[in-house]
Amino acid sequence: MNVQKARMIVDKEYKLAEADPRLYSSFIEHLGRAVYGGIYEPDHPESDEYGFRKDVAAMIQEVGVPLIRYPGGNFVSGYNWEDGVGPVESRPRRLELAWRTIEPNEVGTNEFIRWAKGLSSDVMMAVNLGTRGVDAARNLVEYCNHPSGSTYSDLRISHGFTEPHKIKTWCLGNEMDGPWQIGQKTADEYGRLAAETAKAMRLVDPTIELVACGSSFRSMPTYAQWEATVLDHTYEQVDYLSLHSYYGNPEGNTANYLAKSLDMDHFICEIVAVCDYIKAKKRSKKTLHLSFDEWNIWFHTLESDKAIEPWQVAPSQLEDCYTFEDALLVGSLLITLLNHADRVKIACLAQLVNVIAPIMTETGGRAWKQTIFYPYLHASLYGRGTVLLPVISSPLYDSKDYTDVPMLDSAVVFREEAEELVVFAVNKSLDSALLLDCDVRGFQDYRVQEHIVLENKDVSAVNTAEEPDKVRPHNRGDAAVADGRLTASLPKLSWNVIRLARRSSL
Numbered sequence: 001m002n003v004q005k006a007r008m009i010v011d012k013e014y015k016l017a018e019a020d021p022r023l024y025s026s027f028i029e030h031l032g033r034a035v036y037g038g039i040y041e042p043d044h045p046e047s048d049e050y051g052f053r054k055d056v057a058a059m060i061q062e063v064g065v066p067l068i069r070y071p072g073g074n075f076v077s078g079y080n081w082e083d084g085v086g087p088v089e090s091r092p093r094r095l096e097l098a099w100r101t102i103e104p105n106e107v108g109t110n111e112f113i114r115w116a117k118g119l120s121s122d123v124m125m126a127v128n129l130g131t132r133g134v135d136a137a138r139n140l141v142e143y144c145n146h147p148s149g150s151t152y153s154d155l156r157i158s159h160g161f162t163e164p165h166k167i168k169t170w171c172l173g174n175e176m177d178g179p180w181q182i183g184q185k186t187a188d189e190y191g192r193l194a195a196e197t198a199k200a201m202r203l204v205d206p207t208i209e210l211v212a213c214g215s216s217f218r219s220m221p222t223y224a225q226w227e228a229t230v231l232d233h234t235y236e237q238v239d240y241l242s243l244h245s246y247y248g249n250p251e252g253n254t255a256n257y258l259a260k261s262l263d264m265d266h267f268i269c270e271i272v273a274v275c276d277y278i279k280a281k282k283r284s285k286k287t288l289h290l291s292f293d294e295w296n297i298w299f300h301t302l303e304s305d306k307a308i309e310p311w312q313v314a315p316s317q318l319e320d321c322y323t324f325e326d327a328l329l330v331g332s333l334l335i336t337l338l339n340h341a342d343r344v345k346i347a348c349l350a351q352l353v354n355v356i357a358p359i360m361t362e363t364g365g366r367a368w369k370q371t372i373f374y375p376y377l378h379a380s381l382y383g384r385g386t387v388l389l390p391v392i393s394s395p396l397y398d399s400k401d402y403t404d405v406p407m408l409d410s411a412v413v414f415r416e417e418a419e420e421l422v423v424f425a426v427n428k429s430l431d432s433a434l435l436l437d438c439d440v441r442g443f444q445d446y447r448v449q450e451h452i453v454l455e456n457k458d459v460s461a462v463n464t465a466e467e468p469d470k471v472r473p474h475n476r477g478d479a480a481v482a483d484g485r486l487t488a489s490l491p492k493l494s495w496n497v498i499r500l501a502r503r504s505s506l
């Protein structure tokens with residue numbers, strides 16, 4: 001068997017930051033079967049009194065999703081929030097222009113927030129800065145957050161929601177640099193609008209926090225200059241800048257594909273630099289944080305979706321069926337986010353159900369977990385605590401677009417209260433196991449509690465309704481601790497979660 005070696009040093013004094021639990025957030029857009037036929041399906045035998053599927057809710061609760069972005073995405077740039085509140089029977093059916101479907105508005109702000117709260121998830125609400133602006137945004141904040149005694153708060157109460165929703169985190173539009181966006185803007189146009197909208201929203205509720213739109217992706221022609229200009233207008237008005245990125249392997253080159261976590265790493269470093277440049281320029285005391293509010297794999301359906309007939313209600317759109325290698329890249333991307341936990345405070349796996357999602361459903365039928373569900377689950381369950389900075393010496397490889405790609409990606413989280421140390425690791429090697437030798441100084445009295453491994457002989461293996469468990473983790477990894485050293489063999493192409501616990505708490 002081919003074996004290579006990697007070394008790590010983990011020290012509890014090498015602290016990066018507390019991992020914000022919102023790193024494990026997600027996203028539901030009025031798109032495809034995410035809402036209708038996904039989370040909401042009143043005719044389904046598993047639906048609750050409000051028409052939401054309990055089987056889907058249970059899977060979301062298993063992950064423990066802290067924050068869910070809503071209602072878009074591109075959808076929000078043409079959305080009138082007023083269409084989605086009040087008696088359902090009088091809500092309009094609209095032409096939805098972003099995805100060219102019919103939006104029946106059966107689910108809107110109140111239904112979504114009630115559903116999310118039932119799962120102990122908060123909602124990150126986006127306002128429409130495409131076709132609308134300051135007025136609609138400040139009215140929506142009033143509708144959601146003002147207690148009572150004003151037009152929109154009383155309207156909410158008349159709709160049956162006596163208590164304010166207390167939505168804390170708001171996105172100022174979505175991907176406003178993109179030519180596909182309804183109401184696309186230049187950076188100056190968007191920056192001014194975002195600043196004025198932020199001002200009005202905060203006048204309604206000074207406790208909210210706001211996210212300004214960064215570039216739609218790193219290869220946009222206006223990339224970086226967009227961020228600088230937008231922040232020139234908004235720096236003191238906003239709390240976060242957004243990043244979006246989707247990855248794919250259209251050429252079927254696994255080594256090159258798995259290296260794409262480096263792309264996310266460079267993206268974050270560059271945006272941090274732009275934020276800090278504006279901070280310096282403004283002599284500001286404030287350090288801006290990042291909201292990576294759309295990230296995932298998206299490429300399997302890009303071609304086939306072009307054939308979808310327009311103007312249907314909830315057609316099957318963006319229903320990427322994820323492979324085992326997609327799960328490995330998702331694992332590496334989660335590791336990358338954790339290793340930037342000092343600046344990335346929110347990250348939304350886009351999306352949550354059916355649309356480029358870890359959870360899939362059949363309309364009227366089963367729900368199942370895609371391959372990418374597992375790294376997302378593990379990171380959310382075990383990645384909450386202090387992110388430590390491991391010193392890593394890994395073998396390197398070159399691929400088509402990247403040089404010096406570490407075979408080993410790793411992030412380490414110390415859960416002090418639980419007395420647990422968690423090592424997340426991906427071995428990207430196509431043909432060799434990696435023998436990990438990790439100096440866990442200061443953790444001598446810790447022992448291996450569990451070594452979870454996600455591995456598969458077939459990089460293109462997928463989970464389906466018929467075979468939902470083709471790709472699933474086992475906990476038969478061989479990690480062991482002796483004399484302050486953690487050793488483990490990480491199988492070729494594998495996602496690993498090594499959980500150490502203090503001997504007394506085992």
Ligand code: AHR
Pocket residue numbers: 029072073074075174175216294350351
């Ligand atoms: O998540 C799917 C789409 O990707 C979103 O609507 C948009 O914001 C992004 O381009």
